[in-house]
Amino acid sequence: MALLALKEQLNVLLNSMxxxxxxxxxxxQLQMLQDGSSPGFVAEVITLFCEDSERILTExxxxxxxxVVDYQKVDAYVHQLKGSSASVGAQNxxxxxxxxxxFYEENNKEGCIRALNVVKHEFYRVxxxxxxxxxxxxxxxxxxxxxxx
Amino acid sequence: MAVxxxxxxxxxxxDDSLIDRxxxxxxLKNSSYQVTTVDSGSKALELLGLRDEETDPPSAxxxxxxxxxxxxxxxxxxxGMTGYDLLKRIKGSSSLKDIPxxxxxxENVPSRIxxxxxxxAEEFFLKPVQLSDMKKLKPHxxxxxxxxxxxxxxxxxxxxxxxxxxxxxxxxTDSNTSINNSNKRKAMDEGLSPEGTSSNTTNGNKKRKAxxxxxxxxERTRPRFSSSSLTVV
Numbered sequence: 029m030a031l032l033a034l035k036e037q038l039n040v041l042l043n044s045m046x047x048x049x050x051x052x053x054x055x056x057q058l059q060m061l062q063d064g065s066s067p068g069f070v071a072e073v074i075t076l077f078c079e080d081s082e083r084i085l086t087e088x089x090x091x092x093x094x095x096v097v098d099y100q101k102v103d104a105y106v107h108q109l110k111g112s113s114a115s116v117g118a119q120n121x122x123x124x125x126x127x128x129x130x131f132y133e134e135n136n137k138e139g140c141i142r143a144l145n146v147v148k149h150e151f152y153r154v155x156x157x158x159x160x161x162x163x164x165x166x167x168x169x170x171x172x173x174x175x176x177x
Numbered sequence: 178m179a180v181x182x183x184x185x186x187x188x189x190x191x192d193d194s195l196i197d198r199x200x201x202x203x204x205l206k207n208s209s210y211q212v213t214t215v216d217s218g219s220k221a222l223e224l225l226g227l228r229d230e231e232t233d234p235p236s237a238x239x240x241x242x243x244x245x246x247x248x249x250x251x252x253x254x255x256x257g258m259t260g261y262d263l264l265k266r267i268k269g270s271s272s273l274k275d276i277p278x279x280x281x282x283x284e285n286v287p288s289r290i291x292x293x294x295x296x297x298a299e300e301f302f303l304k305p306v307q308l309s310d311m312k313k314l315k316p317h318x319x320x321x322x323x324x325x326x327x328x329x330x331x332x333x334x335x336x337x338x339x340x341x342x343x344x345x346x347x348x349x350t351d352s353n354t355s356i357n358n359s360n361k362r363k364a365m366d367e368g369l370s371p372e373g374t375s376s377n378t379t380n381g382n383k384k385r386k387a388x389x390x391x392x393x394x395x396e397r398t399r400p401r402f403s404s405s406s407l408t409v410v
Contacts, residue, residue, distance in 0.1 A: 054305050061203045061308070069203055076196050107254075111283050112196045115305045 031171045038164040041157065048120075050154045055117030071162060077116045078155050084109045085148055092141050099132045102140065106132070109147070120150040186318045187211040187244070191221045191251035191263065192281070201250065201281075201306060208311040213244065218258030218266070221249065227270055246276060247318050250302075253282035253289065261293060268297040277317035281306055 045051045062069040084105050091102050110125035124147040131139030188210045190201045198214045205212045215221050226243035249267065253260040260280045267273045280293045283304040290301045299317045302310050 057305070057307060058200075061200075061207055063207075065206075066203060073196060073199055076199065080196065108194065111194060111304065114283060115194075115196050115200055117305075 031168065031175070034164055034168050034171065038161065038168065041160055041164065045154070045157055045161075049123075050118070050120050050150075050157060052117050052119040054114065054119075058117060071165075073116055074158050074162075077112055077118065078158065080112055081109060081121070081151050081155075085144070085151065088144055088147075092137065092144060097132075097135075097137055097140070099135055102132050103129075106147075118151075118154050121147060121154060124150045185209065185211050186247040187213070188314075189221060189224065189244070189246040189249045190214045191216075191218060191249065191255070191260070193217060193252065193255045197252065197281075197304065204306060204308060204311055205250075207308070208314070210314075213246070218251070218255060218260070218263035221251070221263060222266060225267075225273055227266065227273060247321055248277045248279065248314060250279040250281065250314075252304075253280050253293070254284075261296060264293065264296050264298055275321065277321060279314065279317075 042051075046055075058070050058073060088102060088105050091098055091105070106125050106128050110122055113119075113121035113125065124143070128140070128143040128147060131143045188205050190198065190205065190212060192198045192201060192214070193216050195216075198216065202212050202214050213224065215224060224244055225246070249263075251260040251263050258266075260282075264278050264280065267276060267278055274297075277299045278297065279300040279302060280298045281302045281304050282289065285303055293301050300313055302313075
């Protein structure tokens with residue numbers, strides 16, 4: 029049955045995200061908070077996270093392109109991204125941000141640029157998986173809706 | 178419908194991060210609290226009816242919204258007014274000082290935690306805030322209610338005393354009320370130790386009896402303009 033196959037796929041995807049460290053226990057907290065009165069909660073928060081992160085990564089890139097880098101601003105953005113990734117359970121992004129910190133504390137521009145690339149890599153990785161996750165969920169919901177008719 | 182158990186508590190949440198505001202709002206609503214969220218300390222003060230006298234002249238602004246809240250939960254790290262600054266403003270205000278304040282932070286810095294607790298914060302939560310942290314709010318909310326209830330009860334008793342010839346009945350009611358209150362205070366004191374050590378963080382050793390309460394699950398987010406906090410909704 030196609031519906032079961034979809035659900036299985038979703039399970040496999042989520043399990044792999046946890047196993048690979050892309051997600052941590054905080055994401056499960058989000059899932060627990062989603063219920064009948066707030067069915068779109070996880071989608072809403074993850075969407076916000078993705079948009080917010082894109083914005084921050086763009087700003088960080090700009091800052092690091094400058095001749096003289098404003099490390100205070102870099103710190104503020106990384107702190108923000110670390111916080112929001114922690115809040116949604118995007119573990120690898122959070123860890124990459126923590127590591128980023130050591131480079132701007134040393135005012136090491138090259139190190140910062142490399143660290144930013146790691147953060148970007150981890151973010152795009154988890155965002156792709158989130159996209160897959162939402163697509164699967166939508167297909168499952170469409171099936172459920174059909175079956176009720 | 179019993180008055181105390183079903184009255185919904187109103188929590189004001191302050192955080193500059195939109196994602197964290199969404200999260201704390203959901204956590205609080207999940208616990209059947211009414212929630213208002215703002216993105217800064219100054220907005221919080223405005224909402225509470227305390228103008229920021231440094232920036233706003235005390236001109237007559239009759240448009241001022243004032244809401245009643247039973248608890249304030251605020252992020253520590255915010256641009257402009259930090260959570261600690263907000264805490265001090267609230268505790269320094271005669272009208273607001275009795276509102277319990279909880280501070281949240283993504284950073285586990287013992288000196289920061291101690292400073293906040295010594296500054297009058299009831300709790301310090303490490304972010305990301307968990308469902309289990311929500312249980313820690315109840316004692317503080319109930320303490321606030323029982324204080325107000327005690328004041329109301331005392332007022333009623335004053336009237337009774339004036340009417341009654343014998344005062345024996347009212348004195349036994351008195352001792353019941355005070356026993357109840359001291360139990361609640363005891364439950365708090367078991368967990369709360371302001372002279373905290375580094376282990377005194379959110380997930381730390383604040384073991385508390387989870388006080389079960391119903392609370393209506395109305396999904397209202399708009400501020401309520403109520404003069405009496407015992408308004409049954």
